[in-house]
Amino acid sequence: MRRYEIFDGFRGFFLIFMAIAHFDGLLRTWVGVVHHKNFGWVEDAQGFVFLSGLVAGMVYGRRFLAHPSVREAFGRVFARARQIYAHQVTLILLALGAAFALGTRAPVDFQPYLDAPVTFTAGSLLLVSSSANMGILPMYIVFLLVTPFAMKLLHRDMVAPYFALVILAWLAAQTSLTGKGMYALENYFIAEGIPARFGLFFNMLGWQALFFSGLFVGFRFTEGRLNLDFLDQPQFRVTFFIALGGMTLLGIFDLIVEFRLLGEGYTERMLLRSPRAVLGVVYPIAFLIDLFIVVWLLRNGATDPLAWIRRLSAGVNWFFTRPALVLLGRHSLHVFTFHIIVYYALAALLSFYSPSPMGRELLLVAGIASLYLCAASRSWWLARARPATV
Structure with missing residues (x-):
């Protein structure tokens, strides 16, 4: 079966930002504050x-x-x-x-x-x-x-x-x-x-x-x-703009809850109503909104009358087919496992060593870079083990 690079690219993207979120839980870097997980559930x-x-x-x-x-x-x-x-x-x-x-x-x-x-x-x-x-x-x-x-x-x-x-x-x-x-x-x-x-x-x-x-x-x-031909109907182009608005509103709502802007009581009630552990109701709804936006944009955005939508569609397709992301996604099991090892190694290191703020940023960068080392090493090993063709 021909591999669809964009799927691997998305998986590679998710792996990187899962790792950033996990590593930042230990390191507390500025990247963790601007992480997209805090915007939109x-x-x-x-x-x-x-x-x-x-x-x-x-x-x-x-x-x-x-x-x-x-x-x-x-x-x-x-x-x-x-x-x-x-x-x-x-x-x-x-x-x-x-x-x-x-x-x-x-x-x-x-x-x-x-x-x-x-x-x-x-x-x-x-x-x-x-x-x-x-x-x-x-x-x-x-x-x-x-x-x-x-x-x-x-x-x-x-x-x-x-x-x-x-x-x-x-x-x-x-x-x-x-x-x-x-x-x-x-x-x-x-x-x-x-x-x-x-x-x-x-x-x-x-x-x-x-x-x-x-x-x-x-x-x-x-x-x-x-068959996604139904997305060609004009009503789904309108729905795309509505979904963009919905994604933005959910993102703002997420920030309100994340930073407890309406008080502890309101925040706790909201977290209890939609717990992440059981995929509470806000999470699947927000996911479906984002999924619709991405699918419509990739399928229909390239021919849209608006230039900014065409550019956005091309940009999304370009970004998620970058070789660096595809490489990680192609070896997702091994990269995921390796990032857990790196996480626990960082946790052990921090029990003995207290890095400076700049040191914490550098450790985060090193941790992410190590994921590429894992993926590249496995790719090299598989290519080496593959029988040569005449």
Whole structure:
């Protein structure tokens, strides 16, 4: 299958800014203040999960359509899930080893491994727990294992049941009952005298809505049935301008909440009404608005009567097909894993060393640069291992 560079470019962009957000949580640099995650209730993790589903629908959908068997498809996705699980296990064991090596000097990100080493490590290996910034890979593993059954529904044109299940699961997440169940299990172990820490930073029932929406798009694209001609209607050009206004208003609202401009009480109420962990209602709405803007702009913007829209369309297409972004996106699993290693290495370093403000900026730049080193090294290794053609 021909790779679509712009998808890799978007994934590379999301990886960079996820890493910046995570590294800045430790370093507190000026870049973190101007990060786009603070404008509009749309974060890089949302785009990354959606695109992961879309690419899965394209890659595994093509193979499924050639041999429409759930058993065969499960074998293929299981191989990929096993590879991702190996990355997750590596991260868990590295964090566990580092926590014990640091001992009393261990920063807060390592504490779960010290507070409840057996239950937390076991929970992490069973994909029901994770430490800071390690929640995406467990989600992706579970979503991949469900993918063959999802593709079977789509192949049978059972679109309504497909999205009914997606919506029902998302609604179940909004109850937060799964989180309460994990806390109850944690408290049970503690009452029995066993230190315990459970819970993921992402509720899978909520975040699956992004992955399986992306899977639907990718699968329909592979079938040759993704028809976006309806976007040529004049009403959707009007909708584009409305969506731009909506994105701007949501961005302003996000800043109001982020900087607590209307007081602590209002801010807390808003955060409780739309929690990120379960993909509360503001997040998917804001994501759909941004997704519509990008899709319409890339598809229709190049021929729009307004010159600034044509230039914006060309600029978006140019930016997200830059080789630097495409390289990162093409090796997204390894880059994501490596950025977690860099994050925990930074956390360990900062427990011994207090850099100057300029030193913190330089550490952030070095951390981002290291992602390119990871991607370039893997690209070189794969090219070296590829048989030479005559």
